[in-house]
Amino acid sequence: MAKEYIDIATLKYLLYDVHQLKDVLKQDRFSDHDEASLNMFLDSVKEFSDRELFPYFKEMDEKPAHYKDGGVEVHKQVEVMMKKGGEMGLISGTFDYEAGGLQMPMMMLTASAFIQDAANNHLPGYAGLTLGAAELIINFASKELNDTYVPKMLAGEWGGTMCLTEPQAGSSLSDVATKAIPQDDGSYQIKGQKIFISGGDHQYAENFVHLVLARIEGAPAGTKGISLFVVPKKRPDENGNLISNNVTTVADFQKMGQRGYCTTHLDFGDNDDCKGFLVGKPHQGLKYMFLMMNGARIAVGRGAAAIATAAYHASLEYAKERPQGRKLASTGKKDPEQGQTFIINHPDVRRMLLLQKVVSEGSLSLVLLASKYYDLKETLTDKEEKKKYELLLELIIPMVKTYPSEMGAQAVSNGLQVLGGYGFCSDFILQQYYRDIRIFPIYEGTTGIQSQDLLGRKLLLEDGKALQLLSEEMTQTIKNASKYDELQKYAVKLGEKLKEVSGTIQHLVSFAKKGDYxxxxxxxxxxxxxxxxxxxxxxxxDMAAHAKYALLTGDKNYSDEFYESKIHAMRFFFKYELPKTDGLASILKDEEVLTIADEKEVFI
Known part of the structure; x- marks a missing residue:
């Protein structure tokens, strides 16, 4: 195991300097918070993660969650995560005071969860899913359901899940078949199965509150007929005692990664005695669920960024300590008399490490930016500004979920490569990070689904208004960076790239205008x-521009080397990553169509 898993200075730099948390703290909702108190909260989360999460990361992989005697057994630290998560506000942080929350900005909760994910990505999901389920109840359910379930969820005593996927439906929610049959007492009899339910059962929670998508008898076909229900594992009887609600754990899926984070198969109502309680109005279930989905997708991007970050620090530490080979002399030959050099001095190793750095830190910055947009669209009073950040958030969400997941996996693969043969061995942690991160392109809507959402829905949102707003944000950064001689050529490159993007999008949209979707x-x-x-x-x-400003003005919280490293990383991204868009633009503009099935089937 590495000695460290994140650079707290980089996290705070992005949070306070680049993304200006103070802009969010100006809103009335957050008037009780300031940077000093939130910084103390962040430090306490880091200390908790150092003590209770990071030391158990490898052990949870080696002793995975598993099905036994009708339930799921998980590592003992799950209990610590839930109880401390409740005590520290890691579950309730963003909720209203009236609901038992701390009214904390999403930016801060995201930053704190990033630390936990980087320390041990097998644990925070238990609290995170409980948060998501509680959020649905708080926002859309009756006072009775709120009073019955939310307090114990926020305290970490009861777990929470979101149950969407079914064996026959997969990601196609229009094919959800779980039934909800109205009962005389106002409840519904629930009957069906759900799979891939994260955190769906374990021995450290007295009860689980499942948020279940189901179809009321006689409901319209497709997604328009789906409703949302609270379905507890145990329901309170007339005396308030918990009794079985006929929710059965069928199995726990054994996975290649995140083995300490259970993934259950649940059966509802095999004895026809499973009660569900309608959330909100009938047939609005998917709408309610997806109103919460932005937060869930930010969480997936955050988790992937965190794993990529932890893997980067592990491979960086190894590269600094592993002697192998010799540096090339000015003659282009190695001097056998010269002592071995550490592998961090080899250019190709440095390239792989820099790729890890730009992916992990860039992903974290994007995730925090999305969290800021979320905070502003929820709290601003000016309608135009509120709408602006709502549209910006909607547009970038598919990228926030996808880029850290897809490129994070590539970054971790490069980290494994830095270790050579040792990277492939279970004695070293890189192989575990590699297995853990591979699920993230699948979580909360696969890469293909996110991509269709970006191009098919978000890009054309309000006649392209969201894209226009994002272009304006980028243009403002280009203007800011152009003030500095060292950054001017990169600002020009990005400006040219924006023009190319506009042309590429026009080419693609021409097919939509013709109805060839x-x-x-x-x-x-x-x-x-x-x-x-x-x-x-x-x-x-944008990161580099803030770093350059600090260096030139002397308004610094960190060393010169810290700021120079951000500028160097930006230059690396522009040399090694940005040019990849040239080839992608060529693919997107090519007239040849090879992936659409037609009458003449081609063997693949």
Missing amino acids: ERYLSDATPFMEYMSIVTLAWVWL
Whole structure:
């Protein structure tokens, strides 16, 4: 195991200097918070993660969650995570005071969860899913359901889940078949199965509160007929005692990674005695669930960024300590008399490490930016400004979920490569990070689904208003960076790239205008990669501009070397990553269509 898993200075630099948390703290909702108190909270989360999460990371992989005697057994630290999560506000942090929360900005909760994810990505999900389920109840359910379930969830005594996926439906929620049959007492009899339910059962919670998508008898077909229900594992009887609610744990999926984070198969109502309680109005379930989905997708991007970060620090530490080979002399030959050098001095190792750095830190910056947009769209009173940040958030969410997941996996793969053969061995932690991060491109809507959302829905949102707003944000960064001689050529590059993006999008949209939507969306995933790289170039240029400002003005919280490292990383991204968009643009503009099935089937 490495000695460290994050650079807290980089996290605070992004939070306070680059993304200006103080702009969010100006809102009335957060008037009780200031940077000093929130910094203390962040430090306490780091101390908790150092003590209770990071030391158990490898052990939880070696002793995975597993099904036994009708339930799921998990590592003992799950109990610590839930109880301390309740005590420290890690579950309730962003909720209203009236609901038992701390009214904390999403930016801060995201930063604190990032630390936990980097320390041990197998544990925070138990609290995170409970948070998500409680949020749905608080926002959309009756006072009775709130009073019955939310307090114990926020305290970490009861777990919470979100149950969408079914064996026959997968990601196609229009095919959800779980039934909800109205009962005389106002409840519903629930009958069906759900799979891939994260945190769905374990021995350290007295009860589990499942938020279940189901179809009321006689409901319309497709997604318009789906409703949302609170379905507890145990329901209170007329005396308030908990009794079985006929929710059965069928199995726990054994996974290649995140083995300490249980993934259950649940059966509802096999004895026809499973009660569900309607959340909000009938047939609005998918709408309610997806109103919470932005937070869930930020969380997935955050988790992937955290794993990539931890892997980077592990491979960086190894590279600094591993002697192997010799540096090339000025003659181009190695001097056998010269002593071995540490592998961090080899250019190709440095390239792999820098790739890890730009992906992990760039991803974290993008995730924190999305959290800021979330805070502003929720708290601003000016309608135009509120709408602006709502549209910006909607546009970048698919990239926030996808780029850290997809490129994070590539970054961790490079980290494993830094270790050579040792990276492939279980004695070293890189192989575990590699296995853990591979699920993230699948979580909360696969890369293909996110890509179709970006190109098919978000790009055209309000006649392209969201894209226009994002272009304006990028243009402002280009202007800021152009003030500094060292950054001018990079600002010019990004400006030229924005013009290319506009032309590429016009080419693709022409198919949509003609009604050829299958052709329009057929290369949605290459477009996702293309747009994400450009967006990350903007993110890095913004980081570099803030670093340059600090160096020139002397308004510094960190060393000169710290700021110079951010500028160097930006230059690396512009040399090694941004040019990839040239090839992607060529793919997107190519007239040949090879992936659409037609009458003449080609063997693949």
